[in-house]
Amino acid sequence: MLVEDLLKNNYLITAPAYHLLQPHYGRDFTLSELIKFVKAKGKFVIDLEIAEEFLRGKGLLPVERPEGGEEKPPVSEGKGAVEGSISTGNAPLSAALNGVEMGDTTLPVEGESSISTGDEAHQTPVEEASYENEADENGLSGGDVPLENGDEVEVPVVYGDYGIPITYVEEELPSAEKSYDVYDDVRISPKEGFSYRAAQIPDDYAIALDLTHLKVSPPKAKNASGKEGELLVESYRSLFLSRVRKMRRILRENPEVGGVIDIGKLGYISAGEQVTVIGLVNDKRESAKGYILEIEDATGIVKAFISRDKEDAGLVKGIMHDSVIGVQGQYSGRGIIFADRIYLPDVPKFRRKKPPLEEKVYAVLLSDIHVGSNKFCEKAFEKFLEWLNGNVENEAHAELVSRIKYLILAGDVVDGIGIYPGQYNELAIPDIFDQYEALANLLRNVPGHITMFIGPGNHDAARAALPQPGFYEEYARPLFKLKNAVIISNPAVIRLHGRDFLIAHGRGIEDVVTEVPGRDHHHPAEAMMELLKLRHLAPTFGEKVPLAPDPEDFLVIESVPDLFQAGHVHVLEFLTYNGVFIINTGTWQAQTEFQKMVNIVPTPAKVPIIDVETARLRAVVNFDQFCEGV
Ligand code: D5M
Ligand code: FE
Ligand code: ZN
Numbered sequence: 001m002l003v004e005d006l007l008k009n010n011y012l013i014t015a016p017a018y019h020l021l022q023p024h025y026g027r028d029f030t031l032s033e034l035i036k037f038v039k040a041k042g043k044f045v046i047d048l049e050i051a052e053e054f055l056r057g058k059g060l061l062p063v064e065r066p067e068g069g070e071e072k073p074p075v076s077e078g079k080g081a082v083e084g085s086i087s088t089g090n091a092p093l094s095a096a097l098n099g100v101e102m103g104d105t106t107l108p109v110e111g112e113s114s115i116s117t118g119d120e121a122h123q124t125p126v127e128e129a130s131y132e133n134e135a136d137e138n139g140l141s142g143g144d145v146p147l148e149n150g151d152e153v154e155v156p157v158v159y160g161d162y163g164i165p166i167t168y169v170e171e172e173l174p175s176a177e178k179s180y181d182v183y184d185d186v187r188i189s190p191k192e193g194f195s196y197r198a199a200q201i202p203d204d205y206a207i208a209l210d211l212t213h214l215k216v217s218p219p220k221a222k223n224a225s226g227k228e229g230e231l232l233v234e235s236y237r238s239l240f241l242s243r244v245r246k247m248r249r250i251l252r253e254n255p256e257v258g259g260v261i262d263i264g265k266l267g268y269i270s271a272g273e274q275v276t277v278i279g280l281v282n283d284k285r286e287s288a289k290g291y292i293l294e295i296e297d298a299t300g301i302v303k304a305f306i307s308r309d310k311e312d313a314g315l316v317k318g319i320m321h322d323s324v325i326g327v328q329g330q331y332s333g334r335g336i337i338f339a340d341r342i343y344l345p346d347v348p349k350f351r352r353k354k355p356p357l358e359e360k361v362y363a364v365l366l367s368d369i370h371v372g373s374n375k376f377c378e379k380a381f382e383k384f385l386e387w388l389n390g391n392v393e394n395e396a397h398a399e400l401v402s403r404i405k406y407l408i409l410a411g412d413v414v415d416g417i418g419i420y421p422g423q424y425n426e427l428a429i430p431d432i433f434d435q436y437e438a439l440a441n442l443l444r445n446v447p448g449h450i451t452m453f454i455g456p457g458n459h460d461a462a463r464a465a466l467p468q469p470g471f472y473e474e475y476a477r478p479l480f481k482l483k484n485a486v487i488i489s490n491p492a493v494i495r496l497h498g499r500d501f502l503i504a505h506g507r508g509i510e511d512v513v514t515e516v517p518g519r520d521h522h523h524p525a526e527a528m529m530e531l532l533k534l535r536h537l538a539p540t541f542g543e544k545v546p547l548a549p550d551p552e553d554f555l556v557i558e559s560v561p562d563l564f565q566a567g568h569v570h571v572l573e574f575l576t577y578n579g580v581f582i583i584n585t586g587t588w589q590a591q592t593e594f595q596k597m598v599n600i601v602p603t604p605a606k607v608p609i610i611d612v613e614t615a616r617l618r619a620v621v622n623f624d625q626f627c628e629g630v
Helices: 002-008 015-024 031-040 048-057 093-097 119-138 230-252 263-268 311-318 378-388 395-403 432-443 473-481 508-515 524-534 593-597
Strands: 144-146 152-154 157-159 165-167 205-209 274-286 290-297 300-307 324-331 336-343 362-366 404-410 451-455 485-487 492-496 499-503 563-566 572-577 580-585 606-611 616-622
Touching: 002 015, 002 031, 015 048, 031 048, 230 274, 230 324, 263 274, 263 290, 263 300, 274 300, 290 311, 290 324, 300 311, 300 324, 311 336, 311 524, 362 580, 378 395, 378 432, 395 404, 395 616, 404 492, 404 499, 404 563, 432 473, 451 492, 473 485, 508 524, 524 563, 524 572, 524 580, 572 606, 572 616, 580 606, 580 616
Parallel strands: 300 336, 362 404, 404 451, 451 485, 499 563, 563 580
Antiparallel strands: 144 152, 157 165, 205 492, 274 290, 274 324, 290 300, 324 336, 362 606, 492 499, 572 580, 606 616
8 A cells, every 4th residue: 555655664645646646556666666756856745746747757647737637536526635735644744743752751661752753644544444434424425514403514625545535624734845854865985095093093992881771661650569659759769878878988088078977876976076977968048147958868867057157158059959968067966067067079189190192082072963953053064074074174174083083972962853842843854763864874974983972862762861871772773773883871981092081961950050059051061060079960859850760870970080071051161170171062053942032042063172181172173154043
């Protein structure tokens, strides 16, 4: 059946086109011939015009169409098919492609992601069958629908793929056809004679933090005795206990932190004694004279007061809800500690230098490509690919390109479907499969000696809650098939030639800018520095960033990285904090309507190049002159 075969390949056909083509299908032309023809036209809806052109090309139709000679469906004597109506069964195309979610926000179910693919259209043939029956039973042959009270009203009639009339009472189908480019004709190969030094240098990478095999099934809703929610609460409890345990280990590396006791043992302490506790910050409040923090560990809860005149009171503003800190002070004997010191987990001020490398190698760090968005800077990205292939202006650029050995993509690699209100209107590629196909078509032009590391973000087909173990393979298959790509989790730690690169998409930044005074999304590297001080990628529970109820907290920054990369905010910014190079790598998407509304001003199409040896910035190459809307 032509319709089904086309649907399987994600092509739609209008009723008139169907009636024209079907009699010839399998006899005079094959499916792949038709698809090739339509694909070359950049269309995904086969309408009468395309069908005629196709048949004419095969000599199956007279060259000129007779005046008014439109094919009518042979099925009924009713009105002709509504031209331009797209056959998607009872699901209007806009609904089939639009009102969709990208996975659950908090509790995804294993193997059951609710990502729209436009697949709703695949139901058509089955539903058509039932229309056929209904149509027969009701004796519908035209546009007159008998109502119960005997009145008759005129309603528009649309013919389904099988020529069966379908009565649409409500929504008109969009008549505009959509067509889009998935970059399958973008083919760039290394410039002849260009010599890549990096191709001679052996690969040296390991994924030091890899969550791609993390099991993503959430705890069951009910426990053995049928009680709802208990297992979930238990999971979160073990997540936070894991967080406290890991942070204790980190804090104990600080020689200033000593004599830590469990909060539950404070009862044995006499008033006036010095104590140190480590725990989650449940609550943070300002009082007339200072700040009151509520601290919780596995054994109990205690309040800590720090007076505004203490030096460490300045640290309070950077303490986010549910982060873990240490507090040292005098125990009052009545459930309160008068704090002298506050310890953030933080990173040590100085780091031991790593042994030098024999040769310079570079890594390109990117994020938020947003392929599929109509604001994706495709031209700039293609220019960047050409540059990677040795089309450079001068020797300085040639040196950069020649030594690039790694390319890291930190999430939001495609724009996804149904991510924010009104996104559909800003999609150039309204299909998640095609978005990944398009991305892979671009990335296959990255020279083979460059290893790509690709991780997910909140726009990707992946678990929405953090951490994100990777992409759902069934949607992002083209990425998995790229020969020189390694799929990484969000977060991940990539060890390049002995240097640790912590890679995260960076949603935690959202909570920093809402919770920490003085931080905003125009300065994402500063917000990342706050996360690094707290040694956590997204500490706050229950605000903007959904955290998965995994039994272990993988968002703790357990070992001090040499470099910390995130994206998400779409603004390129970098700084060095206590020897860690922090960089937000911007985007390849020009400002969207939504971002205009919330005053986010992106800095698209900038390519930061990292010297792996020093884990510092070597250069930023700018392609934004090729990005429209900047
Ligand atoms: O995020 C792109 C930018 O938009 C980033 O700065 C976060 C911001 N953003 C994303 N969602 C929201 C909501 N709901 N409110 C305010 N700001 C938001 P991206 O992940 O690429 O959409
Ligand atoms: Fe993004
Ligand atoms: Zn994002």
